[in-house]
Amino acid sequence: MNIFEVIILGLTQGLTEFIPVSSSGHLELVQRLLGGGARAEDFHLFLELINFGTLIALLFYYRKRIAKIIGDVFVRKNWHMAINLLLTSIPAGAIGFLLSNFIEENGFFSSIYTIAIAMGVVGLLMIFVEKLPHLSKVESEEKLPHSRALSIGLIQTFALIPGVSRSGSTILAGRVMGMNSKDSANYSFMASIPIMIGVCLKSVVSSSSRAYISENFGMLFLSNFVAFVFGMIALTFVIKFLENKGALRFFGYYRVALAVIALVIFTFC
Numbered sequence: 001m002n003i004f005e006v007i008i009l010g011l012t013q014g015l016t017e018f019i020p021v022s023s024s025g026h027l028e029l030v031q032r033l034l035g036g037g038a039r040a041e042d043f044h045l046f047l048e049l050i051n052f053g054t055l056i057a058l059l060f061y062y063r064k065r066i067a068k069i070i071g072d073v074f075v076r077k078n079w080h081m082a083i084n085l086l087l088t089s090i091p092a093g094a095i096g097f098l099l100s101n102f103i104e105e106n107g108f109f110s111s112i113y114t115i116a117i118a119m120g121v122v123g124l125l126m127i128f129v130e131k132l133p134h135l136s137k138v139e140s141e142e143k144l145p146h147s148r149a150l151s152i153g154l155i156q157t158f159a160l161i162p163g164v165s166r167s168g169s170t171i172l173a174g175r176v177m178g179m180n181s182k183d184s185a186n187y188s189f190m191a192s193i194p195i196m197i198g199v200c201l202k203s204v205v206s207s208s209s210r211a212y213i214s215e216n217f218g219m220l221f222l223s224n225f226v227a228f229v230f231g232m233i234a235l236t237f238v239i240k241f242l243e244n245k246g247a248l249r250f251f252g253y254y255r256v257a258l259a260v261i262a263l264v265i266f267t268f269c
Contacts, residue, residue: 014230053227123255
């Protein structure tokens with residue numbers, strides 16, 4: 001893997017992990033465009049290990065909120081937000097852990113057609129999100145009822161399908177559960193922290209992963225650094241952009257357009 005590929009993959013991971021357009025879908029498309037088919041195992045390990053950059057970006061961006069939640073739990077004995085984040089993160093985390101081998105080995109989850117269709121369907125939902133049924137308004141993400149937090153978590157399990165997007169599915173679900181787009185995004189990113197920690201820990205437990213890290217530390221450091229920088233940029237942009245009314249639909253237009261382009265390129269070219 002050369003420097004150009006390392007930077008492109010880090011940039012893609014950083015931008016698309018937080019912009020609700022599906023990081024897994026984009027990374028699969030970029031991998032194929034870079035000719036990763038013949039180096040699938042090499043790319044697979046590399047893509048697992050560049051989650052650290054975006055995890056560090058999340059922890060840094062939300063450091064004050066994380067400190068507040070820790071204070072709520074251990075000082076003020078207020079468990080509401082912590083329980084909500086667990087309720088949202090556990091379903092996808094548990095299913096992803098139990099079915100990880102099946103997902104990695106089943107061609108359905110790496111098919112361009114699966115990615116494109118998932119990307120397009122969720123894109124359409126984003127475009128028409130205001131017309132979907134909504135529950136009563138929630139004042140802020142901290143006031144979200146436990147039942148709605150669990151519902152968001154169950155919907156997030158669909159993000160195990162590349163092209164759906166973890167942030168996209170939870171932001172959409174948050175909107176349906178009564179939050180505005182900005183609060184939905186903040187809650188989505190906070191709820192992704194436990195999952196991303198689990199993904200990162202899983203990626204370093206095997207001896208093969210540790211050997212790969214040792215042999216490719218320089219490339220991994222560079223790609224994670226790029227992912228961190230562009231992850232911070234993406235987080236700042238998304239939270240600010242979603243303050244605008246109807247902003248979510250613009251991501252929907254992008255997703256639908258990319259789905260069509262991907263289908264055309266990989267079917268006819």
